Amino acid sequence: MTRIHIQANLYEHLRNHFSYTSFHEGQEEIILDVLRGRDVLGILRTGTGKSLCYQLPAKMLPGITIVVSPLISLMIDQVRELEAIHYRQVVALHSFQQWSERQTILRNLHHYKLIYVSPEILQNKQIITLFKQQHVSLFVVDExxxxxxxxxxxxxxxxxxxxVIETLHNPTVLALTGTATPNVQNDIQDKLKRPNMIEHVYPMDRENISLVVEEINGSEAEKLDHLLTWIKGTNEPTIVYFSSRxxxxxxxxxxxxxxxxxRVAYYHGGLETTDRLKIQQQFMNDQLEIICCTSAFGMGINKANIRMIIxxxxxxxxxxxxxxxxxxxxxxxxSISVLLYRQEDIHIPLQIIENELPTHAELRFIMERLIDYQDNKVLLPLDEDVIEQQFLIQPTKWRYLLYxxxxxxxxxxQEVQTTESTIKEVFNEINHFTEQRLRAKRQQLNEVINWIHxxxxxxxxxxxxxxQDITRKEANCCSNCGVVLEDSLEHDVSTDKETSDWQTLLKRVLLIGDID
Amino acid sequence: MIFRYVILSALKNLQYERSVSAVYYLIQGKQSIQTIQDAHLFEIDKYYRITKYLNKKRFMKEIQLLEQELYLEAMPNENYYELTSKANEWLEKNESKMELWIVNGMRYHYIDDVFFERLLLTIQVWANFVKNERTYIPVIEKFEVKHWVKQYFINSKNNVAQLMKNLYEELAEILHSIDELYVEIFVLQLTSYKKYGLAKVQIAEKTGSPKEDIELMTLTVVHQILDKVDAEPTRFPILAHLKSDVTEEKQLTFSASKTKSLLQKGYTIEQVAQQRRLKENTIYDHIVEIAIHDQTFNIQSYMTTDERHDIIKAIQQVQSYSLKDIKQAVTENISYFQIRLVLASWNKYL
Known part of the structure; x- marks a missing residue:
């Protein structure tokens, strides 16, 4: 097919599957390269429809498109949204699925055009064997x-x-992300052994967002008061991010x-799936205006009218x-972004960083246990609960170590193969690497602190x-350039907090008196 | 409060012959012979599987709290606890309040979830259809439920407005007989057109109760609906349809039911074991399992009348359901298997 043909075709598919008539910045360029079988690294700012860059080609390419997604909730969201617009032949494979459901999907792999997976799922032997038998046209690494x-x-x-990509006979690779410094960009190509990816990098600054950093010289209670003041000033959808559940x-x-x-609710990864779904959809449907959440909320949330991020x-x-x-x-x-900051706050992320990686003592303990496993010829357990009991280590740290x-x-x-002397050597190397990781994380945090100041x-x-070029914002650029808020008056609107009796509520749910 | 009540009263019923894990297995619904046997034996079968999604950590935390607040006292054996007088008084004080909380776990555990989820999704699908909304996120994700509701929707498409009115009538009639607070908690969870129901954690915040209580209160409403519908299915056609084709699969394990059919054909235990290449002990387990589920199952062929009387007498004498204690009180030739069989059908001898 000629370029013109592909392009005409492209718009037809865009209309049919998504009811859009035009592309956002960058989408068309990336999709055309992908369709031509070129490996692409796409950097598009969030909210410009990164996912369309593979959802559309998935419908046009002969084989399957596999998308590696970092969060189960993110892939469930995406599948849900695609199903809601009747985009068919899409499915997600993840560890929360019941066995029977997964088997049904695996038996019918050829029915799907677009399959979301977690990187962990791709380590499952049964699944990778079945994928290998399919024709995979495109392999996408999202985020x-x-x-x-x-x-x-x-x-x-x-x-x-x-x-995995090699096992699947080297399909076209598309790597997508919202933010990546040149350093990270190089590292991505390096790790995928694809040095010649076509890079599509688009600017990520957003000129409609005012940036405010507010340093509070006072107690935690005073910081909380500042938060309330910000929230009082608006009736529009607001997300407040926290680092703990x-x-x-x-x-x-x-x-x-x-x-x-x-109307406020909280959201974090510790909630049950149904509760999470309901709260998320309440926010989407404007039944809630404020969500207090961890970073688990937001990826894949496509709500146009969020006015404030705190x-x-x-x-x-x-x-x-x-x-x-x-x-x-x-x-x-x-819209506006507000960062509230007290000097003491630095300890929270520092603590989190420490807890993310195995400590010296944890590492030593595990290395010693490994020798036992080898001597007794016992396989390492797969179940992370068992791991936690036997090695006294959290699953996230274990995954890091196992790798x-x-x-x-x-x-x-699962088999331990080593000698006493190698173990010592490896112990030192892992230790060294871990320290390097710790330093890198602290450095990243430092960049945030520097930016604040x-x-x-x-x-x-x-x-x-x-x-390179940053769009100039004339008014309300940032708290250093000066931000004047027009909306900072306290609104007094009545929101419909439910106070009705259950009969009225039930009638409303079943639309009694509303339809005939 | 309800969650605590369940834990404390279950522990009390178990007469301190079991560790707190037995309570966890009971309410979480472990499908083991021991758990099901305990449920029947200690008359706590209504608590079976009423908190299916409870994890052990959360449960043990509650036990810890109960101990800290002096409702429970640790016994010498690890994980064994005794109710304090404070706990007993508390149970008594709340007894009348708890009369509103009616569940029947053993009877409905296999269906309550599916029924409630079908109801939730059907309402959402109908409401959106009536409002001409075709793109929305279904409130239930489970594959089987979505599939079932889709089929039901196809068959009901031409009559949705009327069906919604009828469903209101059916639900209202049943809900009128249930305590208002419970009903409100139930109704707040329903999802309609562009209006998602409240999450359990939201209701928990609102009412100041723990999340587990909200689940247990919702369960009361679901079980009472199922009760009414079972009694008069023709009076509640929509609700009856929503529960129509759910069958209890796991009453007997697959292996035990295979054993059962061979035994019914007249094979002896040894023959069954040989034919199935299983240990005889496994077949014994199957027989106990069969006896638990089928109270009409004849245990006479596995012991003489004298042996049976001997076991019954021993149980009454030691005042305990502990196998070890009973075994010590019967003549030596009686086996553990025979004692377990008598215990399995113990309710018959009370």
Missing amino acids: AHCISQWGYDFRPDYLRLLE IATEKVAQHIANQLANK HYHLPPQIESYIQEIGRAGRDGRD QLEQHGIVKE TQSCLRTKLYEPFQ
Whole structure:
């Protein structure tokens, strides 16, 4: 097919599957390259429809498109949304599925055009064998910064994707992300062994978002008061980010107590699936205006009218901060991002960083246990609960370690193969690597702190590492350039808090008196 | 409060012959012979599987809290606890309040979830259809439920407005007989057109009760609906349809039911074991399992009348359901298997 043909075809598919008549910046260029079988690295800011870059080709390519997604909730959201617009032949494979459901999907793999998977699922032998028998046209790594040890959220199974791609007979590779410094971009290509990817990098600054950093010289209670003041000033959809689950619950409760007319809920990864779904959809349907949440909320949330993003705690790095504030004002209207900061806050992310990686003592303990496993010829358990009991280590840390052990050849398919002297050596190497990771994470946090303390334009400073030209914002640029808020008057609207009796509620649910 | 009540009263019923894990297995619904046997034996079968999604950590945390607040006292054996007088008083004080909380876990555990989820999704699908909304996110994700509701929707498409009115009538009639607070908690969870129901954690915040209580209160409403519908299915056609083709699969394990059919054909235990290449002990387990589920199952062929009387007498004498204690009180030739069989059908001898 000629280029013209492909392009005409492209618009037809866009209309048929998505009811759109035009593309956002960057989408068409990326899709055309993908359809021509070129490996692509696409960097598009959040909210510009990254996912369309593979959802559309998936319908046009002869074989299957596999999308590696970092979060189960994210892939469930995407499948849900595609099903809602009647985009068929899409499915997600993840570890929360019942066995029977997964088997049904696997038996019918050839029925699907687009399959979402987690990197962990791709390590499952049965699944990879079945994939191997299919024709895979396109292999997508969504949120590709996860591959890079310099991106946030280092996940060892992401590093095994190269092997997976080779097993699947080297389909076209598309790596997508919302934020990546040149450093991370290189690392992604490096880890995927695809040095010649076509790079499509688009600017990520958002000129309709005002940036405010507010330093509070006072107690935690005073910080909470500042938060209330910001929230009082608006009736429009607001997300407040926290770095701990318990904080989302406490502050949501506080807001509900203090501001009776606000509809607020909390959201974090510890909630049941159904509760999460309901709260998310309430927010989408404007039944709620404020969500207090951890970073688990937001990825894949496509709500156009979010007006304010507040960070109550420090984000762990600039990249995640840019992604999170990028959820505001997708409709193009003026929006605001507020970061509340007390000097003492630095301890929270530092603590989190310490807890993410195995400590020296944990590492030593495990290395000693490994010798027992080898001597007794026992296989390492797969079940993470069992791991937790036997090695006294959290699953996330174990996954990190297991990858390291496999890389050093000490563990092979659950079997420990080593000698006392190698173990010592590897122990030192892993230790060294871990320290390096810790330093890198602290460095990323430092960048956030430095940015907060910038005296010059916050916008320029924030986007500088990612792009060359930054759009000038004339008014309400940032708290350093000056922000005047028109909307800061307290609104007094009555929101419909439910006080009806159950009969009325039930009638409303079943639309009695509403339809005939 | 309800969650605590369940834990404390279950522990009390178990007469301190079991560890707290037995309570966890009971309410979480472990499908083991021991758990099901306990449920019947200690008359706590209504608590069976009423908190299916409870994890052990959360349960043990509650036990810890109960101990800290002096409702429970640790016994010498690990994980064994005794109710304090404070706990007993508390149970007594709340007894009348708890009369509103009616569940029947053993009877409905296999169907309550599916029924409620079908109801939730059907309402959402109908409401959106009537409002001409075609793109929305279904509130239930489970594959089987979505599939079932889709089929039902196809068959009901031409009559949705009327069916919604009828469903209102059916639900209202049943809900009128249930305590208002319970009903409100139930209704707040329903999802309609552009209006998602409240999450359990939201209702928990609103009412200041723990999330588990909200689940248990919802369960009361679901079980009472199922009760009414079972009694008069023709009076509640929509609700009856929503529960129509759910069958209890796991009453007997697959292996035990295979054993059962061979035994019914007249094979002896040894023959069954040989034919199925299983240990005889496994077949014994199957027989106990069969006896638990089928109270008409004849245990006479596995012991003489004298042996049976001997076991019954021993149980009454030691005042305990502990196998070890009973075994010590009967003549030596009586086996553990025979004691377990008598216990399995113990309700018959009370």
